[in-house]
Amino acid sequence: MSTPDTRPPAVVATRLRKRYGSTTAVDDVSLRIEQGEVVGVLGVNGAGKTTTVELVAGLRRPDGGSVRVLGLDPRRERSRVRQVLGVQLQHASLHAALTVAELVGLYRTFYPRPRPAEELLELVGLTEQRTVRFEKLSGGQQQRLSIALALAGRPRVVVLDELTTGLDPRARRRMWAAVESLRAEDVTVLLVSHTMEEVERLCDRVLLLDAGRVVASDTPAGLVASAGAESLDDAFVALTGKSLETVE
Amino acid sequence: MSTTDPHTPVAAGSPATWRPGLRSWLVLTVCEAKMVVRDTAGLVVPVVLPLLILVMSAGPAADQPVTGGYTALDVYVLPLVLTIVLGTIGVVNMPSFLAYYRRTGILRRLSATPASPAMVLVAQVVVSAAQALIGLAGALAVAFGAFGAHRPAHLGTAVAVYLLAMGAMYAVGMVVAALAPTPNAAVAIGLVAFFVLGALGGMFGGVSTLPDPLVTVGEWLPFGATVAALGAAWAGAPVDPTHLLALAVTVVLGAGVSATFFRWT
Numbered sequence: 188m189s190t191p192d193t194r195p196p197a198v199v200a201t202r203l204r205k206r207y208g209s210t211t212a213v214d215d216v217s218l219r220i221e222q223g224e225v226v227g228v229l230g231v232n233g234a235g236k237t238t239t240v241e242l243v244a245g246l247r248r249p250d251g252g253s254v255r256v257l258g259l260d261p262r263r264e265r266s267r268v269r270q271v272l273g274v275q276l277q278h279a280s281l282h283a284a285l286t287v288a289e290l291v292g293l294y295r296t297f298y299p300r301p302r303p304a305e306e307l308l309e310l311v312g313l314t315e316q317r318t319v320r321f322e323k324l325s326g327g328q329q330q331r332l333s334i335a336l337a338l339a340g341r342p343r344v345v346v347l348d349e350l351t352t353g354l355d356p357r358a359r360r361r362m363w364a365a366v367e368s369l370r371a372e373d374v375t376v377l378l379v380s381h382t383m384e385e386v387e388r389l390c391d392r393v394l395l396l397d398a399g400r401v402v403a404s405d406t407p408a409g410l411v412a413s414a415g416a417e418s419l420d421d422a423f424v425a426l427t428g429k430s431l432e433t434v435e
Numbered sequence: 436m437s438t439t440d441p442h443t444p445v446a447a448g449s450p451a452t453w454r455p456g457l458r459s460w461l462v463l464t465v466c467e468a469k470m471v472v473r474d475t476a477g478l479v480v481p482v483v484l485p486l487l488i489l490v491m492s493a494g495p496a497a498d499q500p501v502t503g504g505y506t507a508l509d510v511y512v513l514p515l516v517l518t519i520v521l522g523t524i525g526v527v528n529m530p531s532f533l534a535y536y537r538r539t540g541i542l543r544r545l546s547a548t549p550a551s552p553a554m555v556l557v558a559q560v561v562v563s564a565a566q567a568l569i570g571l572a573g574a575l576a577v578a579f580g581a582f583g584a585h586r587p588a589h590l591g592t593a594v595a596v597y598l599l600a601m602g603a604m605y606a607v608g609m610v611v612a613a614l615a616p617t618p619n620a621a622v623a624i625g626l627v628a629f630f631v632l633g634a635l636g637g638m639f640g641g642v643s644t645l646p647d648p649l650v651t652v653g654e655w656l657p658f659g660a661t662v663a664a665l666g667a668a669w670a671g672a673p674v675d676p677t678h679l680l681a682l683a684v685t686v687v688l689g690a691g692v693s694a695t696f697f698r699w700t
Binding site for chain 1: 452453454455456458462463469539540541543544547548549550
């Protein structure tokens with residue numbers, strides 16, 4: 188093989204399925220992410236983005252299919268995967284009465300080679316809030332802390348569910364810079380996003396989900412081209428519109 | 436067959452099994468303690484409620500001799516009050532804390548790290564044991580300082596019984612935390628369990644008015660067994676082995692059930 192990257196893939200998901208009651212959240216999703224790739228997951232609400240990344244992270248048990256992260260089963264080899272996988276969850280809180288510094292200090296102890304606390308706080312811009320309790324932080328600050336904790340263990344694969352939703356423009360640019368620095372460190376990033384600008388700017392590749400299925404997987408430019416669209420926005424409409432058309 | 440693995444072998448350079456060390460357990464325990472201290476309301480019940488009951492019944496009980504120089508305060512009220520300290524902490528407080536963690540997603544977030552469920556549970560147990568010690572010290576200080584209580588005839592036995600009882604109350608609390616579907620359910624189930632155990636164990640006065648089968652059941656349940664065993668140790672009487680057995684069985688069953696059913700989310 189003369190391919191530049193012969194390392195095993197960072198993430199392989201094969202025919203993932205997940206139902207909640209009568210709702211099929213994820214329907215036959217397969218994906219492969221190479222090490223060092225930054226991949227965006229796009230889709231409307233209810234498209235299955237969060238369920239997909241939670242299945243990848245081993246936080247939910249798939250009804251069918253399988254997941255490997257760096258060759259490991261995230262549920263059966265939980266503790267090994269947890270050391271190399273950092274996760275920012277959309278609906279997860281932290282100990283409300285603990286301060287930023289206390290939480291960072293706590294989460295650092297969970298990993299064998301943690302990133303220095305100062306570096307984590309600097310990365311997400313919370314150095315000045317280090318003595319503030321979690322419950323007193325703004326929503327955006329809580330989210331940035333959550334991202335810092337996802338990076339506490341120097342993960343090789345990071346799953347970020349809603350990286351910048353609800354952040355002001357300045358904080359958003361800071362989070363983008365944080366993802367760029369992860370890319371520079373050859374960290375694999377899987378990020379759920381709602382904004383085309385974010386995906387175009389950060390991602391090597393986009394997975395477009397609709398109704399629990401992957402409807403497209405390409406570079407942002409490739410997606411635009413294959414949809415015959417002028418922008419990623421138009422491509423999104425064209426691609427998800429196509430699948431809606433088949434329903435009619 | 437789902438046991439066959441269609442995937443490539445484990446990636447080269449993949450991590451060896453590593454678990455958070457002692458420092459992590461200590462830091463987590465300190466964090467849990469800070470949570471409890473900063474939530475002052477949670478501290479009131481296990482410390483103030485038993486004191487209130489003690490103060491209300493200690494006066495008359497201290498004047499009522501029972502056996503060998505020991506009063507009703509020594510062999511009945513104090514064991515009861517100390518058991519209430521354990522019950523409020525183990526059966527009511529701890530499950531509600533854990534259920535709150537589960538609802539807010541704190542346990543879910545921790546489950547995405549190499550931290551194990553056991554770490555959170557152990558940290559909670561350690562912190563609530565410290566609360567129990569505070570409640571115990573407060574009740575003993577008032578009983579000895581203000582009401583002239585006597586020290587237990589068999590101090591070592593009393594301490595051993597207390598530790599075993601602490602384990603049994605936690606075991607009940609862990610079962611509540613493991614089985615309750617929601618935080619509200621955890622609080623409700625915890626309170627009901629506490630009052631049922633308490634009622635059958637004599638918390639609302641003597642059990643002599645209860646039907647015999649209930650009295651027997653009450654003595655086998657952790658609350659009644661603790662009160663009876665502590666009272667015996669205090670008076671210098673031999674502790675009924677069935678009470679100790681009952682507590683030990685509660686510990687084993689509770690640990691097994693909660694370890695099996697405890698969920699992160």
